[in-house]
Amino acid sequence: MAGVAGAARRCLPFIRAWLRSTNxxxxxxxxxxxxxxxxxxxxxxxxxxxxxxxxxxxxxxxxxxxxxxxxxxxxxxxxxxxxxxxxxxxxxxxxxxxxxxxxxxxxxxxxxxxxxxxxxxxxxxxxxxxxxxxxxxxxxxxxxxxxxxxxxxxxxxxxxxxxxxxxxxxxxxxxxxxxxxxxxxxxxxxxxxxxxxxxxxxxxxxxLVSEFSAYISAMKSVNIPAGLSRSAARQLADSQLSPAVQHPQLRQFLLTNLVEVEGRYVWRVNLEAISHHxxxxxxxxxxxxxxxxxxxxxxxxxxxxxxxxxxxxxxxxxxxxxxxxxxxxxxxxxxxxxxxxxxxxxxxxxxx
The missing domain is CATH 3.40.50.1820 (Alpha/Beta hydrolase fold, catalytic domain)
Structure with a gap:
């Protein structure tokens, strides 16, 4: 699939297509x-x-x-x-x-x-x-x-x-x-x-595009300290992702999967299962x-x-x-x- 829920519902396994679809x-x-x-x-x-x-x-x-x-x-x-x-x-x-x-x-x-x-x-x-x-x-x-x-x-x-x-x-x-x-x-x-x-x-x-594995690795390496507001956490995660994910639109898409759980910011998607499969x-x-x-x-x-x-x-x-x-x-x-x-x-x- 953006509407009220649409923008937040893009699925991680599609990220390979965001760059390729610009070709x-x-x-x-x-x-x-x-x-x-x-x-x-x-x-x-x-x-x-x-x-x-x-x-x-x-x-x-x-x-x-x-x-x-x-x-x-x-x-x-x-x-x-x-x-x-x-x-x-x-x-x-x-x-x-x-x-x-x-x-x-x-x-x-x-x-x-x-x-x-x-x-x-x-x-x-x-x-x-x-x-x-x-x-x-x-x-x-x-x-x-x-x-x-x-x-x-x-x-x-x-x-x-x-x-x-x-x-x-x-x-x-x-x-x-x-x-x-x-x-x-x-x-x-x-x-x-x-x-x-x-x-x-x-x-x-x-x-399989090589960038896909790099994106997953970059997401795994994101480190957000506790106590930050959602906007500050997203800005920090964006800066940490930028060396591996250079396309701004793609970074914003990935950040829709960043959520706060019990004071910690984590990725909603199961990166381990996705990378393994x-x-x-x-x-x-x-x-x-x-x-x-x-x-x-x-x-x-x-x-x-x-x-x-x-x-x-x-x-x-x-x-x-x-x-x-x-x-x-x-x-x-x-x-x-x-x-x-x-x-x-x-x-x-x-x-x-």
Whole structure:
């Protein structure tokens, strides 16, 4: 995904894209329909089970909620509380999966998986008449930390939550790492997914950029003395990050994850788990049986994360895929071209 909660909800695993998305890869905006591919055998999958508790979130100030089209935030992870603790205001910071109930007044809910999609989720809920459930992914936001951070495990987190909420079928949307989680969900449990939208990411390995490890090391080395105000702590952390993270916008993004806990400033995201699973995050699991439902790959024309070399694997795993590019958008498609993004998603949804 910025709105009230949006700016605080960018996920750390996306930081590699902030610098790369500033590079230009000129490409004409177009839509490509892939022909069906033959089905293969299903693969096994491993992960951890999870539950979550709901928290009511206010609508975005940009295109927000109201009666009948609000948002609810849910933490995810293997140690989440099993019971609902009632509704309260969410904290900023984690990933943003979500569920749109009753898109256009009826039909399957739509799940948006991670990637700062809060503002977009609010807009989609408002314009479709649905209700949004956003999810804090494991190791982010209000969700518990876990040493395991694979796409299979994150997919199972969503599966367990859907089962707990009694959602039998949904429309899934995810951006970047969240897009890979959404794809894993569709491939593991196609019976749960009516339609799939992957925003600016393909089901292939992403080249690991060297800066990513440097950013994590820089965050680990930040030392903030107790007693500082939040603004002073952020200024000090900014100066400590600047030698390794030279892009000011990227530093400001990282600092959204700096929170005060019992008088100490710590990083909300689980840096140890993320650094340990970098290879898993940058890759994509092996699947053999394709997802048979309608799929939209929605990329930015200035982003490198969906390219023609990915088309064969997209066709193999998602034979009903439609590939579209939004002209002038980088990796953060829903921020660069907000209205075009919302229009493309609404056009892909089933008719009322």
């Amino acid at each position: 230009t890869h000129p490409r004409a905006a177009h839509s490509r329909r892939l022909r069906p591919a033959a089905a293969r055998f299903p693969s096994g999958c491993n992960g951890e089970q999870s539950t979550g508790s709901t928290r009511q979130a206010r609508g975005s100030s940009r295109d927000g909620g109201g009666p009948g089209h609000g948002t609810t935030t849910v933490p995810l992870g293997p140690r989440s509380p099993s019971g609902s603790a009632g509704l309260s205001q969410p904290r900023g910071g984690g990933g943003c999966p979500g569920v749109l109930r009753g898109m256009r007044g009826a039909g399957a809910p739509a799940v948006t998986v991670r990637g700062n999609l809060q503002t977009a989720a609010n807009a989609l809920a408002r314009r479709s008449g649905g209700q949004v459930l956003t999810l804090d992914a494991r190791n982010h936001g209000g969700s518990p930390h876990s040493p395991v951070m694979t796409y299979e495990a994150m997919s199972l987190d969503v599966q367990q939550l859907l089962a707990r909420l009694g959602i039998r079928k949904c429309i899934v949307l995810g951006h970047s790492m969240g897009g890979k989680t959404a794809m894993a969900l569709a491939l593991q449990r196609p019976d749960l997914v009516e339609r799939l939208i992957s925003v600016d990411i393909s089901p292939v390995s992403t080249t 970098l290879e898993d995050i940058m890759s994509f699991p092996d699947f053999h049986k394709p997802y048979p439902g309608p799929t939209l790959f929605l990329g930015g024309s200035n982003s490198p994360y969906i390219s023609s070399k990915d088309y064969p694997e997209i066709q193999r795993l998602f034979p009903k895929a439609d590939i579209q590019f939004i002209e002038g958008a980088g990796h953060i498609v829903h921020q660069d071209k907000f209205e075009e993004f919302i229009t493309a998603v609404l056009n892909f949804l089933p008719p009322p």
